[in-house]
Amino acid sequence: MAISQAATQHAATLDTPRSGPWDGGNEPFKASYGKLMMWFFLLSDAFTFAAFLTTYGLIRHRHAAFDAASGKAFEFSTAYWPVPDKVFNSFPGLHGMDLPLAFVALMTMILIFSSVTMVLAVEAGHRMDKNDVQKWLLWTILFGATFLGSQAWEWTHFIGGTDEGTRMADGTIFHGANLAMNQYGPVLFADLFFFITGFHGTHVFSGVCLLVWAFIATTNGTFEKRGHYEMVEKIGLYWHFVDLVWVFVFTFFYLV
Amino acid sequence: MxxxxxxxxxxxxxxxxxxxxxxxxxxxxxxxxxxxxxxxxxxxxxxxxxxxxxxxxxxxxxxxxxxxxxxxxxETKGLIWTILIPMSLLVWLLVALITEGSYINEAVFNR
Known part of the structure; x- marks a missing residue:
C-alpha cells in the first residue's frame, strides 16, 4: 500500500498532477466555504452548550435529591434540588393554577414551528422563489420573536416568585430568585437557569437579528441578483442549531 | 409600474x-x-x-x-464524521462529570 502510494506520488509531474479528492483544486466535502465554516462554528458552539449542560449534571448530582418515597408532599427547600414540574407550573393569564410544564411545552412548539418555516424559506430559496422566501422568513421572525417574548415572561415569573415564597435559613420569607438567593432550592439552581436559558435566549436573539437582515436583503433583491440564496441556507443552519440546543435544554432542565 | x-x-x-x-x-x-x-x-x-x-x-x-x-x-461522509466524532466525545465528558458529581455528593453528605 505504502509503496504503491509512493509510486503514484512519484509519477505526479507538472503535466500530470495528482487529482485525488484531497490533492487540491476541488471541494472534498462538496460544501461551500461559508457553509463549512458555519458547521465548524456550530460544532464549537455545541461544545459551549455541552459544557453548560454537563456543569448542570455535575452540580445536580452533587446536591441531595427530593425523596418522593418519604411520602411527604414536595415543598421548596434549599436542602435538596427542586423537581422541575413544581417550579415551572405557571402560565400567563392563569394565575395560581398548577399547570406543570404547560408553558414550556408551548415554547417548544413555537420553536419547532419556527424551524419548519425556516426550512420552507430555504426550500423556496432553492427554487429562486423570492416571494416565498420573504413569506417564510417573516413567519420565522414572528415565531422567533414570540419565543423571546415567552422567555421574557418565564424569567419575570421566575424572578418574581410565587405568592407564598419560601422561609429561608434566617427566618425571613423570600420570593423568587436572583443570582445569590432563591426560593426554589439551592442557589446554584437559579444561577444555572439564568445562565443556560439566558445563553440560549441570546442565541435566539442573534438569530432573529440575522433573519431580519436576510429578510431586508431578500426584499432588496440582493440574493436574486447574486443568483442563489445560500445566505438563507447558512442562517437556516444556525437557526436549526438553536432549536436543537433547546431540545437538549428542555430535556435536561425541564424533564429529567 | x-x-x-x-x-x-x-x-x-x-x-x-x-x-x-x-x-x-x-x-x-x-x-x-x-x-x-x-x-x-x-x-x-x-x-x-x-x-x-x-x-x-x-x-x-x-x-x-x-x-x-x-x-x-x-452531505458527504467526511463532513458527517467531522461533526459526529467530536460530539460523541462530549458524551464521555458528560458521563465522567456526572459520576464526579455523585462522588462529591457522597463525600459531602458522608453516605
Whole structure:
C-alpha cells in the first residue's frame, strides 16, 4: 500500500498532477466555504452548550435529591434540588393554577414551528422563489420573536416568585430568585437557569437579528441578483442549531 | 409600474412547484416525540428508567433536526464524521462529570 502510494506520488509531474479528492483544486466535502465554516462554528458552539449542560449534571448530582418515597408532599427547600414540574407550573393569564410544564411545552412548539418555516424559506430559496422566501422568513421572525417574548415572561415569573415564597435559613420569607438567593432550592439552581436559558435566549436573539437582515436583503433583491440564496441556507443552519440546543435544554432542565 | 415589477422578478411559470412533503413529515415526527415525552412526564414516576427514556427520545429528535432540517444526512461522509466524532466525545465528558458529581455528593453528605 505504502509503496504503491509512493509510486503514484512519484509519477505526479507538472503535466500530470495528482487529482485525488484531497490533492487540491476541488471541494472534498462538496460544501461551500461559508457553509463549512458555519458547521465548524456550530460544532464549537455545541461544545459551549455541552459544557453548560454537563456543569448542570455535575452540580445536580452533587446536591441531595427530593425523596418522593418519604411520602411527604414536595415543598421548596434549599436542602435538596427542586423537581422541575413544581417550579415551572405557571402560565400567563392563569394565575395560581398548577399547570406543570404547560408553558414550556408551548415554547417548544413555537420553536419547532419556527424551524419548519425556516426550512420552507430555504426550500423556496432553492427554487429562486423570492416571494416565498420573504413569506417564510417573516413567519420565522414572528415565531422567533414570540419565543423571546415567552422567555421574557418565564424569567419575570421566575424572578418574581410565587405568592407564598419560601422561609429561608434566617427566618425571613423570600420570593423568587436572583443570582445569590432563591426560593426554589439551592442557589446554584437559579444561577444555572439564568445562565443556560439566558445563553440560549441570546442565541435566539442573534438569530432573529440575522433573519431580519436576510429578510431586508431578500426584499432588496440582493440574493436574486447574486443568483442563489445560500445566505438563507447558512442562517437556516444556525437557526436549526438553536432549536436543537433547546431540545437538549428542555430535556435536561425541564424533564429529567 | 406593473411593467417594472415584471422586469426584475421571475415569471411565475419559471418557478418550480414547492416540494414540502418531507418537511411536514419531519415536523409531525418532532411533534409526536415531544407529545410522547409529555405522556411519560404525567404517567410515569421519576426515576432512572424515565430519564433514560427521555434521553433516548431527545437523541431521536436531535437526529431528525440534524439529518433532515440541517441536511447533514445528504452531505458527504467526511463532513458527517467531522461533526459526529467530536460530539460523541462530549458524551464521555458528560458521563465522567456526572459520576464526579455523585462522588462529591457522597463525600459531602458522608453516605
Amino acid at each position: 406593473a411593467n417594472h415589477v415584471g422586469l426584475d422578478s421571475h415569471n411565475p411559470a419559471e418557478i418550480a412547484k414547492p416540494n414540502t412533503g418531507w418537511i411536514w413529515k419531519t415536523f409531525f415526527v418532532l411533534v409526536g416525540i415531544t407529545a410522547l415525552e409529555f405522556v411519560f412526564v404525567f404517567l410515569m414516576d421519576p426515576g432512572t428508567l424515565r430519564n433514560a427514556i427521555f434521553i433516548i427520545l431527545t437523541i431521536f429528535k436531535a437526529f431528525f433536526i440534524v439529518a433532515e432540517f440541517m441536511h447533514l444526512k445528504h
